[in-house]
Amino acid sequence: MGANDSADADGKCHNSNEDDTIGRMSETNNDNLWPAPTADGPLNATVTIPGSKSLSNRYLILAVLGAKPVTLVGLLRSRDTELMMGALSALGVRCDIDPENDTTVTVTPPESGRFSGNVGVYCGLAGTVMRFVPGLALFADAPVRFDGDDQAYARPMQPVLDGLEQLGARVEYHGEHGRLPFTITPPRHDGEQADDGSAAAKVSIDSSGSSQFISGLLLIGSRLPGGLELRHTGEKMPSLPHIRMTVADVNGAGGNATADEESRVWRVGHAALQLPERVVVEPDLSNAAPFLGAALIAGGTVRVPHWPVETTQPGGLLPGYLERMGARVSFPEEDGVRYCEVSGDGHVHGLGDFDLTAAGEIAPSLAAILAFADAPTRMLGIGHLRGHETNRLEALVTEITRIGGEARELEDGIEITPVPVERLHGEVMESYADHRMATFAAMIGLAVPGVRIVNVETTRKTLPDFVGMWTGMLER
Ligand SMILES: O=C(O)C1=C[C@@H](OP(=O)(O)O)[C@@H](O)[C@H](O)C1
Ligand SMILES: C=C(OP(=O)(O)O)C(=O)O
Incomplete structure (x- = not known):
């Protein structure tokens, strides 16, 4: 811890x-x-x-996007996962650690499905926290401020935040444009969590700097009223296995994510996600x-x-x-x-x-x-x-x-x-x-x-x- x-x-x-x-x-x-x-x-x-950092922090995000508690077994307990659990706790999620085994953690999403706003999220130096948690802010009831270690101010953030702006959020940078710290103001909500038959939101970003920009948006795509169509416009595509991991994990939570890697387009259908009751981390x-x-x-x-x-x-x-x-x-x-x-x-x-x-x-x-x-x-x-x-x-x-x-x-x-x-x-x-x-x-x-x-x-x-x-x- x-x-x-x-x-x-x-x-x-x-x-x-x-x-x-x-x-x-x-x-x-x-x-x-x-x-x-x-x-x-x-x-x-x-x-x-x-346990795997990448799987632990994806499962934590996907668990909070569901409606029922999920028990994660073999969860990594290290700085990056503590930061993730801290971020989720700030947003109104419960993380109950098994007193017998601290790598078993039960995550309970907020009852309303809406995350608490007017809170701060500290990202440390964790890429998976700074790139995955901002998407949750889209479903918060008020602005969420993000900060991190001084060294994190040098890490690229803009593409994932540009993506959230294309989805209706407002991003205010408090330091250098495109970097931590920043505040995300969610779009005004009018029951957007239901499938209202609308077309998929189209988002284009350049993810050459990190695969985590794509993963961060795919993780929340299911919650958008018409789902998400995400296009990568850049030349390079690093860490493709990590993007495939995200697609597989979203689908493992009952989502409908598909990839057209050649055209660099990912689609996520609107779906109510729910991870299985118990998930074992590799x-x-x-x-x-x-x-x-x-x-x-x-x-x-x-x-x-x-x-x-x-x-x-x-x-x-x-x-x-x-x-x-x-x-x-x-x-x-x-x-x-x-x-x-x-x-x-x-x-x-x-x-x-x-x-x-x-x-x-x-x-x-x-x-x-x-x-x-x-x-x-x-x-x-x-x-x-x-x-x-x-x-x-x-x-x-x-x-x-x-x-x-x-x-x-x-x-x-x-x-x-x-x-x-x-x-x-x-x-x-x-x-x-x-x-x-x-x-x-x-x-x-x-x-x-x-x-x-x-x-x-x-x-x-x-x-x-x-x-x-x-x-x-x-x-x-
Ligand atoms: O999605 C993930 O869990 C990760 C993606 C990769 O990021 P980059 O694409 O920025 O290399 C990887 O290097 C990082 O350790 C973890
Ligand atoms: C790049 C890494 O981490 P992060 O998740 O912070 O991007 C890493 O662990 O090698």
């Missing part, structure tokens, strides 16, 4: 959302350095990964990347249990990517549990030109592995990572260069040219308040002694106990 959050005896979630400070950018100071452990031999570990497969990738860097074997046979998560592409880098990958089943098992012998193949448009969020973890490869890699299709938690392309180049490696930014990605590991040296590595830059540095530290990481706690964005999991993986 967040630093200021607590569950009382009846499990009701109190979330002083606006005071959340965990994971905020912290100053570099020597009290805040974590010595990243090196691997002193091949690994042999099984690592259980908490482990976060992108968060498995540092751990499974560790087997390639250090050698040995790492297993992740509960690996789904089929998934909408882009992390489902990870085993294939690791195989291309030289890993042996298998999916053994033991006592009904399916594992992803990755083994490495310390040798990593470079990938040459490598299109990562589909799964940009795992770029930092792959970069850490590829810094130890036998040949260069150009990870392409990820220019939009400049608008992630930090400018990840710049951050990766800075950190690889800092330890004596070679990398450079490309217009649409990053080129990593490995150097012999003896030339790499441990340094204080920045994490930029970015969970994936912190785990990137920890991966480097497996093979480069003396790495110390600034503010490793920033991993709480999506992993409540990264340090415990990492040191557990290295225990023999």
Whole structure:
């Protein structure tokens, strides 16, 4: 849970959302350095990964768009999901945490179906909160103000807000145009939640900067009187699996969402959404990347249990990517549990030109592995990572260069040219308040002694106990 959050005896979630400070950018100071452990031999570990951030925060949104309570099992409990629950609580939703198991949360939508306005929503640095919750403000009874971490002010927001304006909302920017903080005033309501036979609302946005702009609008499309027809006008379309995940999840809640990816048009019919009474969240497969990738860097074997046979998560592409880098990958089943098992012998193949448009969020973890490869890699299709938690392309180049490696930014990605590991040296590595830059540095530290990481706690964005999991993986 967040630093200021607590569950009382009846499990009701109190979330002083606006005071959340965990994971905020912290100053570099020597009290805040974590010595990243090196691997002193091949690994042999099984690592259980908490619930998927992307699925957890989609299910939370879809649960509140229904009419009946929904119990989410295996929900991620990390900064990004606390921020989401805090946002929903502010809007009048109940989140009851099971006192026996804090990853089981029951979400009860407001009885009226209308969200409380005249409230503030604190987004932290969470893309899924800042891009998914504004859509709910369309159905609030008064304006909703959104704010976030200072670093969040740099993240692009405008396309999703342009979309909401096309749907009748008014958006007032309090800082830079197109960025946090802002206030959304919902359109005047006259029972728009019913299907009044009107045509689908047509919205056009440029979603080249983030797939979350499209997802944020598709999530609420079912509630519009005639549904939604959403057109993406831009050139690039990053993270398509995340958009497919949204379509699948809307349909899993009884919606009618379809995609014409070639024409870049998505349609969502008007529908009363209702997730099943109980929904089980898959482990976060992108968060498995540092751990499974560790087997390639250090050698040995790492297993992740509960690996789904089929998934909408882009992390489902990870085993294939690791195989291309030289890993042996298998999916053994033991006592009904399916594992992803990755083994490495310390040798990593470079990938040459490598299109990562589909799964940009795992770029930092792959970069850490590829810094130890036998040949260069150009990870392409990820220019939009400049608008992630930090400018990840710049951050990766800075950190690889800092330890004596070679990398450079490309217009649409990053080129990593490995150097012999003896030339790499441990340094204080920045994490930029970015969970994936912190785990990137920890991966480097497996093979480069003396790495110390600034503010490793920033991993709480999506992993409540990264340090415990990492040191557990290295225990023999
Ligand atoms: O919808 C989602 O859950 C996400 C979409 C992706 O965003 P971008 O399309 O901005 O990369 C991904 O990187 C992010 O971690 C999660
Ligand atoms: C880009 C990411 O996060 P967000 O959901 O904040 O966009 C990420 O987790 O890599």
